[in-house]
Amino acid sequence: MAGGGSRLSVFPLPGALLFPRMQLPLHIFEPRYRALVSDAMARDRRIGMIQPIPITVESGNTANDAPPLFDIGCVGRIAHVEALDDGRYNIVLEGLARFRTLRELDVTTPFRQFEVSFDGFADDEDEAVLDIARRAALEIESRRFADAQGYAVDWEAVARLDDESLVNGIAQIAPFDVAAKQALLEAAGIAERADLIVQLMQFFARHGGDDGDGATLQ
Numbered sequence: 001m002a003g004g005g006s007r008l009s010v011f012p013l014p015g016a017l018l019f020p021r022m023q024l025p026l027h028i029f030e031p032r033y034r035a036l037v038s039d040a041m042a043r044d045r046r047i048g049m050i051q052p053i054p055i056t057v058e059s060g061n062t063a064n065d066a067p068p069l070f071d072i073g074c075v076g077r078i079a080h081v082e083a084l085d086d087g088r089y090n091i092v093l094e095g096l097a098r099f100r101t102l103r104e105l106d107v108t109t110p111f112r113q114f115e116v117s118f119d120g121f122a123d124d125e126d127e128a129v130l131d132i133a134r135r136a137a138l139e140i141e142s143r144r145f146a147d148a149q150g151y152a153v154d155w156e157a158v159a160r161l162d163d164e165s166l167v168n169g170i171a172q173i174a175p176f177d178v179a180a181k182q183a184l185l186e187a188a189g190i191a192e193r194a195d196l197i198v199q200l201m202q203f204f205a206r207h208g209g210d211d212g213d214g215a216t217l218q
Contacts, residue, residue, distance in 0.1 A: 008075060008099065008116045009036055009109070010048040012067065014178050017185050018049040018074040019168040020095045020124040028089040032110035037081070037089045039109065045078040047093060048116065050101070051185075054178050066112060070182050074098045075116075097124045098185070123189040130163040130194055138194045142170060145201040149175075167194045176200050 011026075011033055018024045028037050040047050050073030076093030083089055099116040107113045130138070139158070146153045158166065171184040171193060180200055187193035 005102070006099075006116050006118065007105065007113060008046065008048040009040060009111055009113050010050050010069070010073065010101075011036060012050055012052045012069055012112070014052055014054070015181055016049055016051070017172045017181050018076050018093055018095045019172065019185070020074065020097055021164065022095045022168050022172060023079065024049065024076060024093045024095070024172065026091050026093065028091060031087075034087055034089060035109065036111040037078070037091060039111075040078060041081065046075050046096070047078065048073050048075045048099060048114070049093065050074075051178055051182055069101065071100050072098055072182070072186050073101070074185065075118075097121060128164055128190045130167070130191060134191060134194055135163060135166075137198055138166065138170075141198045141201045145205065148205055163194075164190055167197065170197055174200070176204070 013026075016024065016026075028034055036047065051070050052067035053070055055067060075096050075098075077096055078091050079094040080092040081089060082091070097118050098121040099118050100120065102115045102117055105113045105115060142158075143153075143155065145151075161169065167190045171181070174197065176184070184193055184196055184200075187196055
């Protein structure tokens with residue numbers, strides 16, 4: 001998906017990450033995003049997942065504004081869709097490639113659209129592997145983290161995952177805050193992402209979990 005200047009409809013959703021070759025199930029209920037899914041199904045089935053920048057008092061934004069977005073997201077293709085009787089959708093997005101927003105387009109649709117570039121993300125094109133020590137460190141820290149949080153995990157199934165699925169799967173579901181999630185998305189490759197996951201889990205173990213906010217980079 002190389003090249004810039006592509007038009008993309010986006011779904012800003014805090015805490016929701018999508019990576020190339022990974023899947024993300026979503027329940028779509030807001031009217032504007034039901035319109036987004038309907039539009040995507042009529043065209044190319046593509047939706048850009050991107051995180052809003054958290055609103056602060058200092059920023060001067062309110063919940064009624066179109067929130068500022070991070071620059072980098074991931075486009076997904078609707079691989080499965082279930083249209084419910086009341087207009088809602090259950091969909092599964094399959095990650096295609098990360099993108100960088102260039103500019104927001106002036107549109108009349110209820111959902112936002114951007115001109116985006118897919119350049120600069122060469123590591124999205126091929127599956128990658130971790131060295132043995134990094135994989136072991138990630139699995140060990142993940143076990144500690146899961147045990148501390150009381151998560152039930154099928155570790156035999158985890159051991160069978162390829163490196164990319166393990167790293168990106170953890171990044172998608174881990175209870176980290178928006179800034180931490182974005183840092184994981186922007187990591188240059190799975191080795192850098194795996195190291196960051198380990199650091200965030202260690203930080204979470206020392207400082208997080210009690211207030212429900214999760215590990216943070218803010």
